[in-house]
Amino acid sequence: xxxxxxxxxxxxxxxxxxxxxxxxxxxxxxxxxxxxxxxxxxxxxxxxxxxxxxxxxxxxxxxxxxxxxxxxxxxxxxxxxxxxxxxxxxxxxxxxxxxxxxxxxxxxxxxxxxxxxxxxxxxxxxxxxxxxxxxxxxxxxxxxxxxxxxxxxxxxxxxxxxxxxxxxxxxxxxxxxxxxxxxxxxxxxxxxxxxxxxxxxxxxxxxxxxxxxxxxxxxxxxxxxxxxxxxxxxxxxxxxxxxxxxxxxxxxxxxxxxxxxxxxxxxxxxxxxxxxxxxxxxxxxxxxxxxxxxxxxxxxxxxxxxxxxxxxxxxxxxxxxxxxxxxxxxxxxxxxxxxxxxxxxxxxxxxxxxxxxxxxxxxxxxxxxxxxxxxxxxxxxxxxxxxxxxxxxxxxxxxxxxxxxxxxxxxxxxxxxxxxxxxxxxxxxxxxxxxxxxxxxxxxxxxxxxxxxxxxxxxxxxxxxxxxxxxxxxxxxxxxxxxxxxxxxxxxxxxxxxxxxxxxxxxxxxxxxxxxxxxxxxxxxxxxxxxxxxxxxxxxxxxxxxxxxxxxxxxxxxxxxxxxxxxxxxxxxxxxxxxxxxxxxxxxxxxxxxxxxxxxxxxxxxxxxxxxxxxxxxxxxxxxxxxxxxxxxxxxxxxxxxxxxxxxxxxxxxxxxxxxxxxxxxxxxxxxxxxxxxxxxxxxxxxxxxxxxxxxxxxxxxxxxxxxxxxxxxxxxxxxxxxxxxxxxx
Numbered sequence: 001x002x003x004x005x006x007x008x009x010x011x012x013x014x015x016x017x018x019x020x021x022x023x024x025x026x027x028x029x030x031x032x033x034x035x036x037x038x039x040x041x042x043x044x045x046x047x048x049x050x051x052x053x054x055x056x057x058x059x060x061x062x063x064x065x066x067x068x069x070x071x072x073x074x075x076x077x078x079x080x081x082x083x084x085x086x087x088x089x090x091x092x093x094x095x096x097x098x099x100x101x102x103x104x105x106x107x108x109x110x111x112x113x114x115x116x117x118x119x120x121x122x123x124x125x126x127x128x129x130x131x132x133x134x135x136x137x138x139x140x141x142x143x144x145x146x147x148x149x150x151x152x153x154x155x156x157x158x159x160x161x162x163x164x165x166x167x168x169x170x171x172x173x174x175x176x177x178x179x180x181x182x183x184x185x186x187x188x189x190x191x192x193x194x195x196x197x198x199x200x201x202x203x204x205x206x207x208x209x210x211x212x213x214x215x216x217x218x219x220x221x222x223x224x225x226x227x228x229x230x231x232x233x234x235x236x237x238x239x240x241x242x243x244x245x246x247x248x249x250x251x252x253x254x255x256x257x258x259x260x261x262x263x264x265x266x267x268x269x270x271x272x273x274x275x276x277x278x279x280x281x282x283x284x285x286x287x288x289x290x291x292x293x294x295x296x297x298x299x300x301x302x303x304x305x306x307x308x309x310x311x312x313x314x315x316x317x318x319x320x321x322x323x324x325x326x327x328x329x330x331x332x333x334x335x336x337x338x339x340x341x342x343x344x345x346x347x348x349x350x351x352x353x354x355x356x357x358x359x360x361x362x363x364x365x366x367x368x369x370x371x372x373x374x375x376x377x378x379x380x381x382x383x384x385x386x387x388x389x390x391x392x393x394x395x396x397x398x399x400x401x402x403x404x405x406x407x408x409x410x411x412x413x414x415x416x417x418x419x420x421x422x423x424x425x426x427x428x429x430x431x432x433x434x435x436x437x438x439x440x441x442x443x444x445x446x447x448x449x450x451x452x453x454x455x456x457x458x459x460x461x462x463x464x465x466x467x468x469x470x471x472x473x474x475x476x477x478x479x480x481x482x483x484x485x486x487x488x489x490x491x492x493x494x495x496x497x498x499x500x501x502x503x504x505x506x507x508x509x510x511x512x513x514x515x516x517x518x519x520x521x522x523x524x525x526x527x528x529x530x531x532x533x534x535x536x537x538x539x540x541x542x543x544x545x546x547x548x549x550x551x552x553x554x555x556x557x558x559x560x561x562x563x564x565x566x567x568x569x570x571x572x573x574x575x576x577x578x579x580x581x582x583x584x585x586x587x588x589x590x591x592x593x594x595x596x597x598x599x600x601x602x603x604x605x606x607x608x609x610x611x612x613x614x615x616x617x618x619x620x621x622x623x624x625x626x627x628x629x630x631x632x633x634x635x636x637x638x639x640x641x642x643x644x645x646x647x648x649x650x651x652x653x654x655x656x657x658x659x660x661x662x663x664x665x666x667x668x669x670x671x672x673x674x675x676x677x678x679x680x681x682x683x684x685x686x687x688x689x690x691x692x693x694x695x696x697x698x699x700x701x702x703x704x705x706x707x708x709x710x711x712x713x714x715x716x717x718x719x720x721x722x723x724x725x726x727x728x729x730x
Contacts, residue, residue, distance in 0.1 A: 002304030008314045009174070009301075012574035013074050025077045029085050029122055032221040034133070037089070040213045044205060047079040047086060053201060055082055056091070060194040067091075067194070068169050068178035068657075070571065070579065073118035073300075080576045083177045088123050091179065092130045092165075093216055094200035099162055100134065106725040109159070111139040113152040114167035115273040115360045116298045117177050120146075123167050127179075129218040132225035136162075142232045146273045146298060148361035153186035153522030154244065155237045160184070160513040160726045171358040171499075173316035173571055174301055184723045185460065186521040188453035190714065230730050238277065242284045244520070248505045249527050250285050253413065254534035258287045261537035266352065267291050267529065268339065270305055270319055271359030272298035278361065278526055290533065294344060294354075302359065306335045316572045319358050320498075321365045322384075322398055323565065333386060336367070336396060342388050345369055350392065353536050353543070357525040363499035364528040366402040368395045370542050381551065382560040382669050383544045399499040400431035400561045400665075401547055406528065407434070407493040408550050409535040410503055411441060414492070421486040423462075425455045428478060428636045429650050430497040432558035432665040433551070440554040443492065444485060447477045449637025449710070450652060454478075455494045455502075456521040457714070462489055463518055464719040476716045478636045491518045497563065497663070501528050513726035558647070560669040564676040566593075566660040586658025591703075592684030593660050594653040597640035599694055599702040601633045605709065609693050620689040622678055637710050642679075649675045 026047070027037040044050065059067045059082070069082025077085045099108055112127045114120035121144055128138045139161070141147050149166050156164040163183050169176035181189040181197075208214045219225065234240060242250070269275040275296040282288040295303050308315040317323055317334040325334045345352065348369060356365040370378075370385075370393050378385050384396045407424065416422075423444035426434050438445040448454035458475060462485065465473040473485040491504030500523030509517040539546055551559050568586025573579040600617065603609045611632060618627045629645040639652030639661075647666025654661060662680025664672035686696065 002301065002307070005304055005307045005309060005314060006301045008309065009307075009572075009574075010074060012314060013072060016575045017072060017075055017078065021072075021075055021078050021080075026086060029077065029126060034129075034220045034223070035218050037216045037218065038213050039204075039208055039216060041208055044208055049079065049086065049090075049205065052079055052082070052084075052087060053205060056087060056201070057198050060198045061191050068172065068176055070175045070576075071119060071177050072576075073175055076119040076122055078576075080580075085122065085126060088126055088179065089130065089216060090201050090204060091197065092127045093134075094197040094204065095163075095165075095181065096131050096134045096136055098197050098200050099136065103162065103725055107728065108136045108162045108725070109139065109728055110136055111152055111155055111159075111161055111164040112166070113141055113147040113149075113164070115146050115148070116271045116300050116302075117167070117169060117359065118174070118300045119177065120167045120300075123177070123179070125221055126218070127165055127167075128226045129221060129223065130216070132219040132223040133217040135225070137225045137227055139227050139231050141236050142228050144228075145236075146276055147236060148273060148277055148524075148526070149180065150362055150520065150522045150524035150526065151237050151241060151277060153182055154241055154520055156182050156184065156186035157509075157515070157517060157521060158237075158240055158244075158511050159728075159730065160511050160515065162723070162725065166360070168360040170360055171319040171363055173306070173318050175316070175572065182522075185456070185517075187456040187460070188451075188522070190453055190457065192711075192714070233730065235280075236277070238280050238284065241526075242281060244505070244509060245281070245285070245527070245530065247507060247509070249410070249503050249531040249534070251506070254530065255285055255287060257534045257537045258290050258530075261290050261533075263349070264292045264352065265290055265533050265536060266294060266348070266354040268294040268354055268356040269296055269361075270356060271300075271302045272296060273359050274357045274361040274525065278357075278529070281526060285530075287533075290537075305338045307338065308334060314572055314574070315570065321356055321367070321396065322563070333384070333396060336386060336394070341367075341394055345388065345394070351542060355525075355529050355532060357529070358499075361525050362523045363399075364402070364501070364525040364532065365399065365499055366397045366532060366543070368397070368543050369393070370395055370544070374542060374544065377542070377544050377548060381544050381548045383547070395542070395544055397543065397547075398497070398561060399495070399501075400433065400497050402532070402543075403493070403495050403501055404431065404433055404437060404550060405535060405543065405547055406501070406531050407495075408437065409538075410531055411443070411492050413534075414506075419486075419488050421489045422492050423483070423485060423489055424492050425458050425494040427451070427454065427496040428641055429563075429639070429652065429661070429663040430495065431561045432648055433556045433561075436556045436558060437550070437554050440556075444483050446475060446483055447479055447481075447636075449478050450496065450639065452496060452500050452523050454637065455496065457719075459491060459494065459517075459519055459521075460719040460721075461717040462491075463516055464721050465717070466518075467516055467721065474717060476713070478713055479634065489518070494519060495523070497561070499523075503527050503531060512729075513724075557667050558665050559667060560672055561665045562663070562669065562672045562676050564662040564673075564680045566662065566680050568658045568660075571657065583658050589683075590653045590658050590660050593651070593680070593682055594640075594684075595699050595702055596682065596684040596686070596690075597633070597642075597651045597679075598635060598706055599699040601635040601640045602702040602705050602709075603694055603698065604633055605635060608698075613693050617687070617690045617693065621682070621687050625675060625678060635706050635709055637713060647672060647675070649679055651679055
């Protein structure tokens, strides 16, 4: 079945790729010797690079997780697609030139890594060779093997590198790829960092326009500045990362708890990338015997997971196990169905837990086999489930639910200190139960826009004040709430509803050159797996029963969360022209929906309308919904947040595609589903009541105003620490 689906995908790519593109690579990216590529004015026109650049620039300004897009999986030089060898070449050259201008005459060292996606190693080779030719020493894993995104991020910080680049599209569909740019902290680029190299690409294209050509030089693939030896000496960073883990989640107590567990915990390495590093880490920590594995072989088609044949057409649901779809009028989990757990878990006992991670190994999903008589507790806690057989169910925990259990376990296991001020960082779209739990524990909570780089940004703002010896630390969150911390803060958790999390270290983390961090900059499924395994090893009940206990002990009201993903086109469409047209149409629908809500938030921010006016507008537009207890409407960095007295709804346009995401949290799941579905799917048409208060021109201008508000948010408590290039000793 998997081979048939992959053949269906590849056959469609072959069919829809013109012969001229198949036969003309533009330059031979498989040539391992050094060579020069001359980008001419004629090539820019032939390849339509100006149109490509406009799309790339647009993506860079709003992207939440790297500049992502589909690629031609067989002919990666196909510039009709956003991700291609020519685009990667221009972007890499631009980033390298920006670094050389920023740090003139310095010894620059970067890292480049990738996961299992199609063409990733081709892109890695190009990136390393362009950087080497410009004198930038580039660390690559031994034999260019895969590593997880969190390891690239960790090493960028720990080794004091000038940055890193990682090739991935996270849990996105198989034909997608991207470059995630990591700065010297190991954090993903914020838009103001991306725009620096995007402007440099534009400068290069202008030079071609003015002079007729621009030469780009590639070193040989075995250039001495492409350094595998340094990574080999560090065991590809595994040993350093284990030291970091032992200062946090892999403490003696957790390790012994996992070692003494007399059952098996399963790790499902979707795509296979996780196995290469995580298996070594578990062995290093002496806990590998507790785990069984699914999907250890690396596969860019992800073992067929998430793939489907819809009426003879290939379709990809992505690798998000929480995705819900409808078939024959009934809801089902298409990605979960494709994991084949009915067969794979047939011989495992009741209460077996599977920890599922994605191709770049940064996200975690948790499922558990339970007996069929547990339906009542699952309904009570809002845990989704499917039937495995007549006696067993598979519980599918959302990250909101799983991470609440993890943060609760971790905080309760800590040896507390009255001198330390504990805090956690979360995105606005994550569960309101986290806020309630933190309040019950008297833990400070900081809300950020969606995206892990936003979580890392908040942490860095706090660190900068610590290093400046501030006695009282202040940080303003995206709700414009000021959070005050003492001079000795400790982060216990940072996470987002899409499955990414980190745990703060017990003691500050130091880089080799002495830089200071309270937590790492990128989400890590390895951290999540270790602390989740410790939690699982302590329980004598199901996870759902434990979750309910946490709800009861902390008087949590907002026990239910929903997320509705509205996709306006089929991302798997093999015909690039149809794909582009559908995406443009979809983006228009996404934008119209976004602006409808965003303009209300901006108008309230500018005191042009009141909350009562907004209630009137929304009540007329959505007569089937009740807005009587709506308390506020806020722009939260990349979406609009509707705060009710008993729930929240956030409407957010995807930063990477023609999608709308509607989140809701509160005490009644069916009500949340109704609000998320109705608000998320709205056309965005302005009603007469809406136009009574706001003009179309105001609505159209609201996006630009939101960028200004976001920039002000970013500037508050800004981290102004300057990076100094150290004397490298590795």
